[in-house]
Amino acid sequence: ETGVTQSPTHLIKTRGQQVTLRCSSQSGHNTVSWYQQALGQGPQFIFQYYREEENGRGNFPPRFSGLQFPNYSSELNVNALELDDSALYLCASSLWGGAYEQYFGPGTRLTVT
């Protein structure tokens, strides 16, 4: 059983640029969630995708957007990068439902200079 994978591992971007992060969900999982983890903090929910549609969003502006594909993999796009976007971005996959645990990938470390 393949776990959740994310790419790239690390990324350095300049303020104002755009970035795309990718996530492959664990086999059999139909739901993908994205989280932002600033240094020394707990992960913050960005949004969740189920059946290729956004299903709930946290307190993040519209320049954070995403996609889910028919194979349940997902992308997170961030436009007009700001210095505060520097963080570890975590993808988690699960089955749909609150009782099901979410399995996390290793994350993408984004640095905005």
Added chain:
Amino acid sequence: GNSVTQMEGPVTLSEEAFLTINCTYTATGYPSLFWYVQYPGEGLQLLLKATKADDKGSNKGFEATYRKETTSFHLEKGSVQVSDSAVYFCALSSSGGSNYKLTFGKGTLLTVNP
């Protein structure tokens, strides 16, 4: 809205000491509760979970009991090892609505010395 409050760290223990990390929550409905662990430079790993009141989750010697009356889910281990050094996150999953996002506490850094 939902929230999780967990014990401020860092926590430093000697090997074989008893560990407790407190976690309390605020949520509507009947959330599921989780403990995740994050080792340096890595993503989060699920440690244990409980989905209803009085459930006890356990894994690798760690335990936590879902206490609805005190809205708590404290993590315990009877004898910690150096390899348990990591950041521990308490989290809850909403019981319904439009999504099942996880709400996390701020994390507790545990250091175990030999």
